[in-house]
């Protein structure tokens with residue numbers, strides 16, 4: 270199993286590199302993958318230029334940051350979803366489950382209304398939301414999972430209703446509505462850098478708890494018998510899942526489905542061991558979002574679709590297919 | 602090694618254990634018997650600090666367990682639960698290795714793997730090593746959980762009806778194995794429903810009824826017709842087994858046509 274797992278990680282890693290190069294090549298101006306690869310490599314090595322400077326600008330300043338941002342956002346959502354599913358032992362779990370997306374959405378709406386910086390405001394609101402939900406859920410020093418879920422749904426609905434109110438009253442609501450649909454069209458190098466740092470830190474921190482999450486899958490009581498400080502693990506995993514989700518959402522809006530289905534598919538492929546499941550989800554999430562985003566920006570000549578629309582449009586039927594194919598124990 | 606004093610435990614308002622006192626020294630095999638709902642499982646959970654007592658203390662080697670971190674407790678105490686169900690497709694080897702959790706920082710060492718292998722051999726599950734835990738029989742699963750608990754290399758092993766799913770051969774084998782561990786110095790505390798097995802294996806038996814210890818002592822002192830009558834409301838006959846030199850008990854049954 271471990272061997273098989275490692276080769277899957279290797280293959281996914283390779284696919285990710287290929288996805289980055291080919292998807293950077295695809296766009297309204299045709300640039301071949303070979304030229305693209307050369308332009309990318311020329312950033313680090315000396316290569317005799319065989320391309321025009323406008324090609325170089327398109328690749329390095331427009332397409333590459335977009336592809337990379339998609340990669341980091343996909344990686345973050347998928348890893349956070351994987352962590353939440355493991356922690357909550359719930360197949361419905363995704364990174365947004367305890368109200369974070371609603372918090373981020375409200376933050377973005379407020380930012381559009383008051384002309385504040387959208388990324389910062391939505392990030393902060395997402396983090397505040399998790400903080401509130403977590404603290405509501407504490408009962409006698411412990412955080413029961415059911416309470417956490419219900420509190421998340423309650424707080425989420427409350428915040429969503431305020432967002433709806435803002436949209437209803439707004440002068441030009443379509444900015445907010447577009448943001449809610451999720452898209453990567455505002456990608457630039459600054460966003461890539463911030464997202465890369467936050468997401469990498471969060472993902473590495475989550476990987477450190479892979480083993481503990483495995484033990485937690487046996488149930489909280491068994492995990493305690495095996496020496497896991499259950500409440501600490503919950504807090505830790507929530508904090509870092511929240512961090513990377515907020516980092517992703519604040520630059521991309523609400524992109525659904527990546528964080529739900531990618532970890533599921535990977536669990537079917539590599540099993541429940543988080544030491545392999547985590548990296549597999551991270552890589553597959555990145556690949557998936559890069560591909561869907563390319564589709565979203567190139568399928569129609571005149572306009573770009575919001576990638577959030579595409580992920581669900583493709584993801585949902587595929588997921589239903591998987592569910593039908595394999596009805597026995599995804600969870601219980 | 603283990604000292605329990607004046608333990609009171611309740612679930613909310615409902616008091617389940619009352620004034621329990623119990624001590625165990627190295628090498629003891631203690632049986633806990635009592636009717637369903639008398640508080641046996643609750644007692645084991647309290648010893649691992651999963652349930653906090655309302656009052657009273659539990660000391661392991663002179664340290665109050667409330668002051669110990671969860672992985673310190675797990676290095677000292679291992680538990681085989683009454684009901685175990687695992688819905689995730691880990692292999693048997695993965696599950697047994699989780700017994701090393703309190704010792705493992707990031708990933709398991711060769712020593713951890715050796716201990717796990719050793720315990721799988723001792724519990725006759727080594728041949729199941731690569732099987733998925735979700736696809737075992739009840740008895741196989743129970744032996745995996747016992748192997749996992751032994752892999753924790755605890756000083757105290759708590760067993761909650763460890764042989765309830767095992768066939769007669771495996772019952773004896775597992776109990777022999779556990780007995781051997783106890784003669785090497787491990788404290789074993791086992792909830793048992795089979796009074797005869799309890800009489801045979803235990804140095805000491807605790808009889809619980811409605812959360813109170815109504816009798817503690819050697820099998821001979823505890824397993825008397827009057828004690829059993831009080832606890833289980835069942836008349837029994839106590840006999841001596843010359844071969845094993847232990848006693849055995851028989852419920853006094855009416856002929857079937859009179860039921």
Ligand SMILES: Nc1ncnc2c1ncn2[C@@H]1O[C@H](COP(=O)(O)OP(=O)(O)OP(=O)(O)O)[C@@H](O)[C@H]1O
Nearest residue numbers: 612615617635636637638639640641642643644683
């Ligand atoms: N989580 C709980 N909340 C409230 N009451 C409980 C809980 N668990 C057990 N009880 C009650 O505490 C009492 C003791 O339960 P316990 O599980 O310790 O019994 P037991 O001696 O192990 O029984 P059995 O032989 O059936 O396993 C019972 O009356 C039971 O109903």
Ligand SMILES: [Mg+2]
Nearest residue numbers: 641642683761
């Ligand atoms: Mg019980």
